[in-house]
Amino acid sequence: MFVTPAYAQAAATGGAGSAIASFLPLILIFGIMYFLMIRPQQKKMKEHRALVEGLRRGDQVVTQGGIVGKVVKVQEDGMIEVEIAENVKVKVVKATITTVLNKTEAATA
Structure with a gap:
């Protein structure tokens, strides 16, 4: 029924490590989307621009x-x-x- 001071102190620590760990999947998803979708589209646009300028x-x-x-x-x-x-x-x-x-x-x- 009563919480000992040792348990209360252990629960309060570790906030900085969990914040980074919670953002890690979001950062990984953005990195994957960049290399699979954004970068190839930019390359294609650059090639099309060169094609149009070379007409x-x-x-x-x-x-x-x-x-x-x-x-x-x-x-x-x-x-x-x-x-x-x-x-x-x-x-x-x-x-x-x-x-x-x-x-x-x-x-x-």
């Missing part, structure tokens, strides 16, 4: 909508002109380009 006239591209065409004009405002058939040109946002099928070589001067 030039004459490249054959595929848009997100599945349209295949040839780049006719690259504009600085984030748009490109794509020829999808003879004398049929469509303006497309650069970011919607998913794949470059045939890459043209850089002009040597």
Whole structure:
């Protein structure tokens, strides 16, 4: 019925170690999520940005909508002109380009 002073003192100690132990699973989950989800997505975004920045006239591209065409004009405002058939040109946002099928070589001067 009565608690001895030794038991009462033992229960009060050990607070700092348990706090770190309670945060350890949360830290491990964040680390696993970073390496399995966040890092690969950032790498993919970096590759897509490089692909879009490397577009030039004459490249054959595929848009997100599945349209295949040839780049006719690259504009600085984030748009490109794509020829999808003879004398049929469509303006497309650069970011919607998913794949470059045939890459043209850089002009040597």
